[in-house]
Amino acid sequence: MPDTALSPAPEACAGFPIEEALCEIVSNDAVNAEYRLMIARAPEAALRARAGQFFHLLCPATEAGQPFLRRPMSIYRIDPARGEIGFLYKVTGKGTRGLATLRPGEMLNALGPLGRGFTLPADTRHVMILGRGVGLATMAPLARLAAESGAAVTAVLSARSPELVMSRGELEAAGARVIEVVDTDGSSAPEEMEPRLAALHAERAFDYIATCGSNRLFRLARGLARSWGIPGEIALEQHMGCGLGMCYACVIPVALPGGGEEYRRVCWDGPVFTLEEAKGW
């Protein structure tokens, strides 16, 4: 290596909390017909990830070629005791097809942890989680965060059909009460869910709502939060360039308190936004 004496010491700029973490794959298996769970041994910086944050993954090449940009992936499991992080993902495009080829022992380059995660207000006693599809992956660490802060968690998992419900075990392991709603029996329809959730609220009041993965659930969550006068947050997605707030590709419009709207970066200002900032899609 060349002499780098010409360069100032690394502490010239503030510390480097974000790393290109090299993670060794522990397992990478299908959990149902659509989703896979990837567990990787991660360095310490990566294990400091907070609920709602994400990693920007360098996806391996497939026969379709090397995905040029990284792919953002919300964190599904953070297990500092075992030194592992986990991602729950659906194989949909070039990037996730590449991830699916990773075998135990192979390395994954994960830039992160990135973004602003969930902010559970102090003294929160009862958290409602509303998640659907891949959005459920984002919710599991929040359930753990709530449990660690002494809050009870009720998680409503929405899916097209009962066999596609995910994260039940992960959420129950975090101490959450789990309720499943599905399209096949109509229980996932907002007009069916609303009275059920109102009954739960009457039984034991919620003081924070978090949602991810569905526009219908977002509207339901925002409506309930407004009528109950409680705060809530949503984790959002957008096509991303850099993941570090640099390229301004992943913007979404957010509502401003005084009216009007402006673009914010999902990767840097989010991916978690308040229910009042977020707009439907």
Place this chain on the structure above:
Amino acid sequence: MVTNSAPDLSVRIGSLTLKNPVMPASGTIAEGMTQVIDMGRLGAIVLKTITPDLRQGTLPPRVAEYRDATLFSIGIPSKGPDYLLEHTLPAYAACDAPLVASVSADTAEDFGKLAAYISDPRIAAIEANISCPNLKADGRAFGMDPEATREVLERMVAATRIPVWAKLTPNVGDITVFARVAEEAGCEAVIVGNAILGMAVDAEAMRPRLGNVMGGLTGPAVKPILLRMVHQCAKAVQIPVIGCGGITGGEDAVEYMLAGATAVQVGTANFIRPHTMTEAVDWIADYCTRHGLSAAREITGALRPLHAPATAPTETV
């Protein structure tokens, strides 16, 4: 005699001496990068373009990916000059590298006014982003018209004592014309160059893939084109040429320098491998050592001819 002293990586860009030839392309780094790499190791830190007014930028989606390239259509979202002076400059105060501002405006007059407004001792150079539409010329980019380019750059040079660099657009017939205009206008360097105008279509959806329809193509796929333009410009002007286009590491940077660049800007690679720039600095130092060069500036223009110079035909009686 073999010495083990580290090569001198410093380069001269007009009146500035940079400690090495590697810097980011405007719009490809922000404060977030200071949490990943030591920006103080860079030759300079080029900041995102600002405009006199506040701008939101283009409609999403703003990025489309190709093999070895991306199309970005961002549209210069800008928080204005006061935000630059009050928030952006302090964010890099701890980084031991000169800061280069980048400016754009709707009229040549506003380019000049903006350069004057941000003439702050914390700014080492001002880059003119002339690839934006000129509102007084039907939206045609300033940088695609030699006279509009001249007017913008002359106004900026007259308006500030800070060195002005011109970032040229490759979307022109003969880029050397624009490099000469920049030199004549008093610029201390030209950057060659900005993104190549392109477009992406989603066949299945029968729609454009970018909210703005058209965008700038960047990444390794464009390198041969920009490398050729750097080579042409370096022969056309005396002022330093800063190469920019698809650089993913030290080897690409050295290729640009051999073709005539004095320094380089790294863009899209920052989005994928944030350590690209600092690793490129190390790679260039190693290259100098391997090739027996005591200074990186010796690389500039050192391209050797592939064939021996043509000799006169031998006389045959």
